[in-house]
Amino acid sequence: MSTAHLKDLALSDTGFVFDPYTGATFTTNASGLAILHALKEGRNRKEILSQLRDRFDVHGDLETDLTEFIQLLRQHGVVAGDFAVPDK
Numbered sequence: 001m002s003t004a005h006l007k008d009l010a011l012s013d014t015g016f017v018f019d020p021y022t023g024a025t026f027t028t029n030a031s032g033l034a035i036l037h038a039l040k041e042g043r044n045r046k047e048i049l050s051q052l053r054d055r056f057d058v059h060g061d062l063e064t065d066l067t068e069f070i071q072l073l074r075q076h077g078v079v080a081g082d083f084a085v086p087d088k
Contacts, residue, residue, distance in 0.1 A: 006079055007040050019078060026076070031056055035069055039079075044086045 010018040015028045017036065028036065034055060038048045049062055066085070073079045 006083075009036065009040065009078070011036055011040075022077065024076070031065075032069060035066065039085070044088050046088065048085065 005021055008020055010020065011033060015033050016025065017028060018025050031052060034052060035048060038051055048066060052058065052062055070085060074081050074083060
């Protein structure tokens with residue numbers, strides 16, 4: 001699975017996500033949607049975490065939350081199993 005696959009995801013403002021390659025659909029919350037938009041834009045880990053801190057009232061370990069969300073994307077085939085968000 002390529003980065004192009006990620007960039008081709010259709011995202012609605014309500015959190016509805018459509019994968020045109022598999023036909024799969026799912027929904028995500030506002031923070032998940034923000035992460036997906038940031039990934040589509042090619043943002044790095046630091047930029048994504050900063051954006052999330054600016055937009056949301058963060059409680060807990062945001063770094064772990066981002067890592068777990070990426071793992072869910074891997075598990076559901078939205079990104080490749082070896083996909084990693086660049087640190088810089």
